[in-house]
Amino acid sequence: MNWIKLEQLLLEGHTARVVSFDPPLSHHALCTQALSLAGGLQQRGVQRIAVHLDDAADLAVALLGAWRAGASILLPADLQVHTRQRWDAHVDVWLTNSAELEALYGAPLPAAELDLDACQLSLCTSGSSGEPKRIDKNLRQMANEVEALEQLWGHELGDACLIASVAAQHIYGLLFRVLWPLCAGRLFARQQLAFPEDMQRASLEHPAFAWVASPALLKRMADNLNWPALSQVRRVFSSGGALPSEAAHALQQRLGQWPTEIFGSSETGGIAWRQGPTLWQPFAGVQLSQSEDGALRIASPYLPPGHIEQTADAARIEADGRFELLGRLDRIVKLEEKRISLPMLEHALTQHDWVQEARLGVVNENRASLGALLVLSASGLFALREQGRRALTQTLRQHLGQHCEALALPRRWRLLRQMPLTSQGKLPQAQVDALLLAPRPTLPEVLSQHPLDDGWTLNLSIPPDLAFFSGHFPKTPVLPGVVQVDWAMSLGQQLLDLPPRFAGMEVLKFQQLVRPGDSIELTLRFDRERSKLHFAYRNANAACSSGRILLEAACG
Structure with a gap:
């Protein structure tokens, strides 16, 4: 592949190089549109722009154009009223659809290399508490990361088209489905495809393809898909949350390869990757250490120079640098002065055949106790239908009793069809606690x-x-x-x-x-x-x- 450095994407338009499709967009047209946007932004004196575009090719135009104009970019997580109200004072212009993008075009600026340190991007994440958080990055950090991805997997991907089920508003989607393929000269699909059937349809339109997916989508992939044809997928990437082991194993059986799981965050960028039930392998240049309580500390070329990011992820690091994750330390609660690890209990619950997913939280009524949100497996749903709710929860309490003291056993249970994840694949602890307090549903x-x-x-x-x-x-x-x-x-x-x-x-x-x-x-x-x-x-x-x-x- 003809690699173009991220900072040099606007220097020359490669007429024969196609960036995206439906409708097709050449690299030359991408440059023309981005430079026209840059001219329009400068003419209007726009310094700060909020961008939320469903079309990944439009997003590429907006990013490159804003950077060329010297404008900083904010990528909000969504377009809810409260989100716009929160960030309105921090931006000059909101860019939310193709018409708004084109309306900003002006006389184009000349092509120029982008300044890796001056070009700014801010991501918005919900954080573990659900409170919105702004994370600032520069182009150098992202350039370092896409070059590392190409070194790892570029040869294997070759000319594969990137088909994605995740939004490009967040760091994983932005890097894997927009910036990396732009530099590598690989096609990428414009739209986020939320359903397995849509992923299949789009994939089979291309002789070579790879998936940029979320655990939420991968665990919904069932036997009704054309797995022999889909087994041609070059690589399956998964990030945004934990991929259940049974889902990973099912994909390995159907595709002949384990999905490639990416561990990282908006703050750190990529930290490590793995395939199958193995230890996590840090990305090149990522240096790991630990705090006194065993939480990972990250030094990385995807962070500002000299900065060490303190995480809340407990880990066990092997001598060769690979590591095992042991759960989140910020999800340790105290009940009657006893420290209780919610991730440990969740893991124990999912070891029971009846439980597909589990999330625990604290219920503060009279005295604090734990509550559990559960997504039942097929056998768990059968048990509920044949034995009733009380028998099911009593059985699960007995199972969990082998792993904890009685005071840690959940007193409240909520059975869900699926976990209500955010667009980033997260379930903030505040939402877990709110769902546990909510009454049981009375409507379909x-x-x-x-x-x-x-x-x-x-x-x-x-x-x-x-x-x-x-x-x-x-x-x-x-x-x-x-x-x-x-x-x-x-x-x-x-x-x-x-x-x-x-x-x-x-x-x-x-x-x-x-x-x-x-x-x-x-x-x-x-x-x-x-x-x-x-x-x-x-x-x-x-x-x-x-x-x-x-x-x-x-x-x-």
């Missing part, structure tokens, strides 16, 4: 909804921890019929212009039980002439229940 999760001529079809997921399962029946939880009727009417009122008053039922049928974790389809049709709401629940091809709800206008 609406996965999708589609309009019909006279109604709607909704795809629903039945929460495994639905409050109505308690007492109906404790050892065999089923969804009560009265709740199914109530949901039909409630969802119908949200989607259809219904009379508000319930007046009775007709032809009510219950044919199949609805159980925890079921995915069901609800069809709603409103007969306006007769003022009747027809509803039908189906589980795959089997009818669960159906009926007609009679409705009347409010009196008076």
Whole structure:
């Protein structure tokens, strides 16, 4: 590959070199657009710019153009109202779509080499507490990192197209799916692809491809994909969180290679990598030491010169420099003066066949105790359906009792379909604690909804921890019929212009039980002439229940 240093990307436009596709963008066009943006920013006196672009090629234009203009760049994690309010005073312009990008174009500046130390980029991360944090970097740190990545894996990747499931707003996506392929001359997909089927479709359009993925996506990859064709993937990268060992093993079985896990952070950049159940291998130039409590300290070419970053990651370092992670020290809590490691207990829970993922937090009610968020495995969901919630949690308490004192056993349990991760693949501890305090759900999760001529079809997921399962029946939880009727009417009122008053039922049928974790389809049709709401629940091809709800206008 014809490597171009990061600071020299604007020096010459390689007409034949294609950067991205759908629509195609050549390196020459990238330079032209970036220099036009640089001219427009200088003409307007813009010094600080916030950039949040879904299109990775547009993001490349924005970065190079802003750096050429001498403007600093902020990459916010999202575009929520509170995010924009938080950073508004720190920037002159927000750039959030292609139209806003093009509107800033002006007379182009001449091509020039970028100043590695003067070009600035700020990343935003939620941190372990959920409080937004700004991390400043310069171009030299990122240039050092992309060159290290190319030294490690460039020969193997060759001309592979980079297909990504992660956003480019964060350090992992920014480096692996934008800056690295730009320098190496590899194609990269413009859009973040959030579903395995989308990753497959995009991958199979290219003779050579590699994945820049998250654990959240990789663990959802199932047998329905064309694994023989996908086994041509050059390398599978995973970062943003821990990849469950069973997911890594499944990928190894299907693809013939272990995914390459990247350990790092927005603050440090990449720290280490590994494939399979092995120790972590530090990246070239990364120097590790430890604090008195065993937490990793990082010195790296991806950090400012002389800076040592203190992490909260406990580790055991071997003589050859490789290391094992032992959990986060900032997630050690005290209960009745006893120090309890939440990561250790989470690991113990996931060793049980019934638990796929676990996160623990502190519940402060009367006296402090632990609570657990769980995503059940298939066997765990089966146990819940056959034995009930109480038997499941008691079994897990007994299992955990082999690893801790009684005071550390969770007193509150919440069963989730999936962990509510942020766009960065994180679950801040503050959100864990809030979920543990929240009441159990009373409504289904609406996965999708589609309009019909006279109604709607909704795809629903039945929460495994639905409050109505308690007492109906404790050892065999089923969804009560009265709740199914109530949901039909409630969802119908949200989607259809219904009379508000319930007046009775007709032809009510219950044919199949609805159980925890079921995915069901609800069809709603409103007969306006007769003022009747027809509803039908189906589980795959089997009818669960159906009926007609009679409705009347409010009196008076």
